[in-house]
Amino acid sequence: MLRKSFISLFIALFFIAAFSAKANDIVNVYSYRQPFLVEPLFDKFTKQSGIKVNVVFAKKGMAERLAREGKYSPADILLTTDISRLIELRDKNLIQPVNSAVLSSAIPKQYQAQDNTWFALTTRVRNIYSAKRLGKIDLNYEDLADEKYKGRVCTRSGKHPYNVALVASMISEHGEAYTLDWLKKVKSNLARKPQGSDRGQVQAIHQKLCDISLGNSYYFGKMLKDEKQKVWADEVYINFPNQKNRGAHINISGVAMAKYAPNAKNAQALMEFLVSKPAQALYAKTNMEYPVREDVAVSELVASWGSYNADALALEEIAKNRTTALKLLDQAQFDL
Amino acid sequence: MSTLLTIEQLSITLQDKSILSTLDLSLNEGDILGLVGASGCGKTTLLNAIAGFIKPSTGRIVIDDNLLNDGEHCLPAEQRQVGMIFQDYALFPHLTVKENIAFGLSKLSKADQLEQIDHLLTLLKLSDYRDSHIHQLSGGQQQRVAIARALAPKPKLLLLDEPFSNIDARLRNELMVEIRLLLKQFKTTAIFVTHNKDEVFTFADKMAVMAQGRLLQLDAPSIICQQPNSYQVADFLQLGSWLPCQINATSAQSLLGKVNLETSDSKRESLLYLLVKPSNLLLKVSTDANNHMNAQVEYISVTEQGNHYYLSSLDDSTDDESLAFSKLSVYSDIVLSLKQKVALTIRPHHYLFFDKPT
Amino acid sequence: MIALYNNKIWKLVSYVTALVLIVPMLVMLLGGVSASTQLFLHLWQTVLPTYLENTLLLAFWVVLLALLFGVLSASIITQTNIVCKHQLRWLLLLPLAMPAYLVAYLYTDLFDYAGPVQRNLRTWFDWQSANEYWFFDIRTLPGAALMLALVLFPYIYMLTRGTFEQQDQNLIRASRLLGLTAKQSFFKVALPLARPAIAVSASLVLMETLADFATVQYFAVNTLTTAIYDTWLGYGDLGAANALASILMLLILFVVLAEQRSRTGLRHQSARPNLKRELIQLSFGQQILASLFCWSLVVFGFLLPIILLIIMAVQYSDITQLSALVSTGINSLKVSVFAATIAVFIALLLGLYQRLHADKYRHLPLQISGFGYAVPGTVLAMAMLSTLGPVDHWLNEAVEFLGFAAPGLMLSGSLFAVVFALVVRFSAIANGTIISGIKQIPQSLDYAPASLGVNLLGSLTKVHLPILKPTIMMAWLLVFVEAMKELPAVLLLRPFNFETLSSQVYQLISDEMLEQGALGAILIVLFGLLPIVLLNKHKEKV
CATH class of the missing domain: 3.40.50.300 (P-loop containing nucleotide triphosphate hydrolases)
Known part of the structure; x- marks a missing residue:
């Protein structure tokens, strides 16, 4: 009886092994970025290299999935839309360093990890959108707490990674006590409780529900290209905050190699492709993002918004303050 | 078989x-x-x-x-x-x-x-x-x-x-x-x-x-x-109605009179119930001195076999409550009215006495 | 009830299946037990009370509104003399085909400040800004409750109507003869008798509400589900998230068990019920009101949203989307067909086990296998990874030990995980449908085959399964549709390059770009209509 079951177990495992023979020329991507944003890039990569790119996308929980899967995870590469995720992946020991001259030379020092575990691909500004009806205004993030904007500010959930990162940068600049106070004041200025997406806030300005909102830079470009949303975007100016002091808050979209990447070589090839000039130009052109390479130009539309000063705060600082930022948001009951 | x-x-x-x-x-x-x-x-x-x-x-x-x-x-x-x-x-x-x-x-x-x-x-x-x-x-x-x-x-x-x-x-x-x-x-x-x-x-x-x-x-x-x-x-099986009887060595005493037992078996002095089928009851109404009125009509219905009556014992007939009966079933061609008093007697037959289970 | 069989293999398979279905929840509970209290304390001091309050308020309003919509419409359709009854009878089921997040999006679009309704109002009355008039804000807790109730009420309507239609009218006649008017009889006899059905369907609505995440998120209503996501994804504390999810699950189970207990023994069944109904005659005005009520449920729960979708599709869709739609559509079909088939098979296995077997605890496998319904999809997905991950690792190590190359994650990284999650989540629906079908079979039909010398297998294949055929089809379709609509579990557990209709539609919604996904959304709704049409056909035949 025991022997019989042992043999059948063996046969079963043999079949498992036999049927899961692996294809060689693939690279597997876990992505926080939406497929339609990255697919054109992957198509180009496949055409160039013959390596097939498999993608699974989720806005939430990819890192957790990777952690659960452990050393048998099929993931080679992780694409994130936020520095905090990258740091979290590194802190949980889920990614590995990639020593590539191509990567380290193409990307400015402040936009890659010192230990080569993560690399930025694009940068994005957390802009302040303002209604055209207010005229041209010059704003700091701190001004969102100003009483004169009572009932005129809109934002998405404070817990969204983009806002959490902004709050984290506020903590770095001003300390916890100031930031909590700031959050409470911003909250009291809100026209409605935090909801929707960054685009939804521009829609709200268009609807005259509010006058000022927070939003990432590339959304402005994307809205201008959308038939329906262009009407909203036409109602607002895009402003780069804190230009007279520390500069605008910057976040990155980035890439890292999974610790147990089964196709490490292909993964590195893809990473190097993503910082190549054509790929970076594609990022700039189709996604309206700021390419991380300094020698690749932004799109014409993005260029028309003007140049800006970026906050020089180290990205790792932002990630470090993330949990504190979340706690402050809870304390201010920002989303309620 | x-x-x-x-x-x-x-x-x-x-x-x-x-x-x-x-x-x-x-x-x-x-x-x-x-x-x-x-x-x-x-x-x-x-x-x-x-x-x-x-x-x-x-x-x-x-x-x-x-x-x-x-x-x-x-x-x-x-x-x-x-x-x-x-x-x-x-x-x-x-x-x-x-x-x-x-x-x-x-x-x-x-x-x-x-x-x-x-x-x-x-x-x-x-x-x-x-x-x-x-x-x-x-x-x-x-x-x-x-x-x-x-x-x-x-x-x-x-x-x-x-x-x-x-x-x-x-x-x-x-x-x-x-x-x-x-x-x-x-x-x-x-x-x-x-x-x-x-x-x-x-x-x-x-x-x-x-x-x-x-x-x-x-x-x-x-x-x-x-x-x-x-x-x-x-x-x-509703084979008949029940008449309480006091059993002595050779006879059984009920409100309908005394019947003699065929075999004086060993039954002690006790209260037993006599199974009386309607056909074994004789009902009279004529008021001659021989006929002692011992029951009254409680319920009347008409069936194919004639009038069907339920009879009960008279209130003042005895001091012994245990012998009182309330629902003796009788068929008769005689037309009676409710509460009418009648004389009942038992025809001699093979008597069946039972203990009532508690 | 006397059960007939004692098939050891069936028993073993039943208990093992139920156990497998509940393992993810046990993993979740265990994970919750070891949670640190520190984060809890922080949450409790800051946002948790509000989340809890919102959760309870939302549940309360959704159930209340859904009861109002469902019971009232069922009563009107079965008990009164309004016109177009036969059409309304099945039209009222249509909202079931609408995913709540879709309706939420469409109505926000419609009733927002910039939406056509307010825009036209402003033009007519020459208002300049939002400050000059009052208009209800749909993105609020009552708004979310209304949206959820609009698409969930058909559960209550369907079961309540069924009960009313099957009620022995001699009971109503008896009450009329005892001096009650037709209306009084309805309130004192028919309605109380329908309580078990109403309670069951209300508990379904409750569970759907508590597990919803897309609608409440879109409406920015922070509930316990929000707290679970925050703790897990924001603070990265899976233990605390598991603990919160466990609390939510136990809360729901408690409600469900209490409801079950409260109605044991409340049953009137007549072998040959008299179904001839005497209708409550409404006055002309009342008829108009009643019709208006039913029609507005149909219009707002289904017709209006589908028309909006069609308009969007016509305006924005182009041919190039179709090919992508076909592949996502096939993916959706694939997971839904698998999930529905497996869930129904399990429901039959456990339902017939309960019915036919002499085991003191025969109810247990069926009961525990439905627990997954009470778990929000994302939490379930997480639990699924925690459960399947170790199994996968064990398999890989075993294969490697035998000298082969490791096959990778066959369970947690494949369609298996998605289908398993859907089965765990929707087993309760299949179970409920199948067991109600089984209860309709007279007990004597269990005995009859044996008395004719036919064994258990013959009895199943020749009697029980053929009689249950319509029920099986119904259960299959219900799970199929729910699986088509299900979102979070699919989102997180997807294998590579795997997009379903619901995940695609949801992603576009969260970028305020539903227009691009209107065709996909219409497809989901069309699939959702299938069981309703078939259900209607089947009922009409009987």
């Missing part, structure tokens, strides 16, 4: 409640047994145990020398060759009449099946309904299908659970006679459960009376009617 069914010391406990206790029963081949008893007395449970739907706690069930149950062993229902006709017929709604009858015949060849089905359809006058669905049939027709289906596999024993309760009263007698003849034709041994004793008289060769999980009496119906063996049996 050989014994077909033997039940020994059968006990059944369901959910910590004793339903049947140490029941013995045997039945000859070809006999039809009518099982009567008040509802909840365990008769349906007994049926289910024989069919194999319930596992008894202890006891043996043997059919045709095959042991179906002993303490541990329990032959699955489908291997018992015991057929059953359910109270709701349990016909398969998704099958036609023909398919219902064929259901238990899968072991036969197709040709044999068809022959058997046709035979039964003809016998039960169902030929026209061969391909009908069950819901297209009347209650009586459904009953016939149920019987055809149960008889088709030629069971050694057929169980019928209140088979006639859903049938129109007018059709019922006719159907019973018909089915009885059919069972006799097939030489089928059968047990059927009912709470209606009249069905037993029409349908059965043997009668068994059950109460509270016990078998009280098992015999031919006529014998049970003449010789009930206990107060409960006589009372359940």
Whole structure:
């Protein structure tokens, strides 16, 4: 009886092994970025290299999935839309360093990890959108707490990674006590409780529900290209905050190699492709993002918004303050 | 005639409640047994145990020398060759009449099946309904299908659970006679459960009376009617009404006078109940001195056998409360009015006295 | 009830299946037990009370509104003399085909400040800004409750109507003869008798509400589900998230069990119920009101949203989307067909086990296998990874030990995980449908085959399964549709390059770009209509 079951177990495992023979020329991507944003890039990569790119996308929980899967995870590469995720992946020991001259030379020092575990691909500004009806205004993030904007500010959930990162940068600049106070004041200025997406806030300005909102830079470009949303975007100016002091808050979209990447070589090839000039130009052109390479130009539309000063705060600082930022948001009951 | 069914010391406990206790029963081949008893007395449970739907706690069930149950062993229902006709017929709604009858015949060849089905359809006058669905049939027709289906596999024993309760009263007698003849034709041994004793008289060769999980009496119906063996049996079968009597060594004293006992048996001085059938009571109203008024009319109804009266003892007739009676049943051609006083006497007959169970 | 069989293999398979279905929840509970209290304390001091309050308020309003919609419409359709009853009878089921997040999006679009309704109002009345008039804000807790109730009420409607239609009218006649008017009889007899059905369907609505995440998120209503996501994804504390999810699950189970207990013994069944109904005669005005009520449920729950979708599709869709739609559509079909088939198979296995077997605890496998319904999809997905991950690792190690190359994650990284999650989540629906079908079979039909010499297998294949065929089809379709609509579990557990209709539609919604996904959304709704049409056909035949 025991022997019989042992043999059948063996046969079963043999079949498992036999049927899961692996294809060689693939690279597997876990992505926080939406497929339609990255697919054109992957198509180009496949055409160039013959390596097939498999993608699974989720806005939430990819890192957790990777952690659960452990050393048998099929993931080679992780694409994130936020520095905090990258740091979290590194802190949980889920990614590995990639020593590539191509990567380290193409990307400015402040936009890659010192230990080569993560690399930025694009940068994005957390802009302040303002209604055209207010005229041209010059704003700091701190001004969102100003009483004169009572009932005129809109934002998405404070817990969204983009806002959490902004709050984290506020903590770095001003300390916890100031930031909590700031959050409470911003909250009291809100026209409605935090909801929707960054685009939804521009829609709200268009609807005259509010006058000022927070939003990432590339959304402005994307809205201008959308038939329906262009009407909203036409109602607002895009402003780069804190230009007279520390500069605008910057976040990155980035890439890292999974610790147990089964196709490490292909993964590195893809990473190097993503910082190549054509790929970076594609990022700039189709996604309206700021390419991380300094020698690749932004799109014409993005260029028309003007140049800006970026906050020089180290990205790792932002990630470090993330949990504190979340706690402050809870304390201010920002989303309620 | 050989014994077909033997039940020994059968006990059944369901959910910590004793339903049947140490029941013995045997039945000859070809006999039809009518099982009567008040509802909840365990008769349906007994049926289910024989069919194999319930596992008894202890006891043996043997059919045709095959042991179906002993303490541990329990032959699955489908291997018992015991057929059953359910109270709701349990016909398969998704099958036609023909398919219902064929259901238990899968072991036969197709040709044999068809022959058997046709035979039964003809016998039960169902030929026209061969391909009908069950819901297209009347209650009586459904009953016939149920019987055809149960008889088709030629069971050694057929169980019928209140088979006639859903049938129109007018059709019922006719159907019973018909089915009885059919069972006799097939030489089928059968047990059927009912709470209606009249069905037993029409349908059965043997009668068994059950109460509270016990078998009280098992015999031919006529014998049970003449010789009930206990107060409960006589009372359940409504063989007569009850007259309280004070028993002495040689006589029994009641409010209707004293009767002499044929045998001065060893019964102590005690209070017993005399079973009085209406035919053994004599009722008079004429007011001559010989006739002592000892009862009054409490209830009047008209029946085919004449006027039916319930009589009670007079309030002031005795000091002994225990001898008072309240519901003696009498048939008479004399027209009486409510509360009218009458003289009652008992005709001499073979007296049956019983202890009333508490 | 006396059960007939004692098939050891069936017993073993039943218990093992139920266990497998509940393992993810046990993993979740265990994970919750070891949670640190520190984060809890922080949450409790800051946002948790509000989340809890919102959760309870939302549940309360959704159930209340759904009861109002469902019971009232069922009563009107079955008990009164309004016109177009036969059309309304099935039209009222249509909202079931609408995913709540879709309706939420469409109505926000419609009733927002910039939406056509307010825009036209402003033009007519020459208002300049939002301050000059009052208009209800749909993105609020009552708004979310209304949206959820609009698409969930058909559960209550369907079951309540069924009960009303099956009620023995002799009971109503008896009450009329005892001096009650038709209306009084309805309130004193028919309605109380329908309580079990109402309670069951209300508990379905409750569970759907508590597990919803897309609608409440879109409406920015922070509930316990939000707290679970925050703790897990924001603070990265899976233990605390598991603990919160466990609390939510136990809360729901408690409600469900209490409801079950409260209605044991409340049953009237007549062998041949008299179904001829005497209708409550409404006055002309009442008829108009009643019709208006039913029609507005149909219009707002289904017609209006589907028209909006069609308009969007016509305006924005182009042919190039179709090919992508076909592949996502096939993916959706694939997971839904698998999930529905497995869930129904399990429901039959456990339902018939409960019915036919002599086991003191025969209800247990069926009961526990439905627990997954009470778990929000994302939490379930997480639990699924925690459960399947170790199994996968064990398999890989075993294969490697035998000298082969490791096959990778066959369970947690494949369609298996998605289908398993859907089965765990929707088993309760299949179970409920199948068991109600089984209960319709008279007990004597269990015995009849045995008395004719037919064994368990024959009894199943020749009696129980054929009789249950319509029920099986119904259960299959219900799970199929729910699986088509299900979102979070699919989102997180997807294998590579795997997009379903619901995940695609949801992603576009969260970028305020539903227009691009209108065709996909219409497809989901069309699939959702299938069981409703078939259900209606089937009922009409009977």
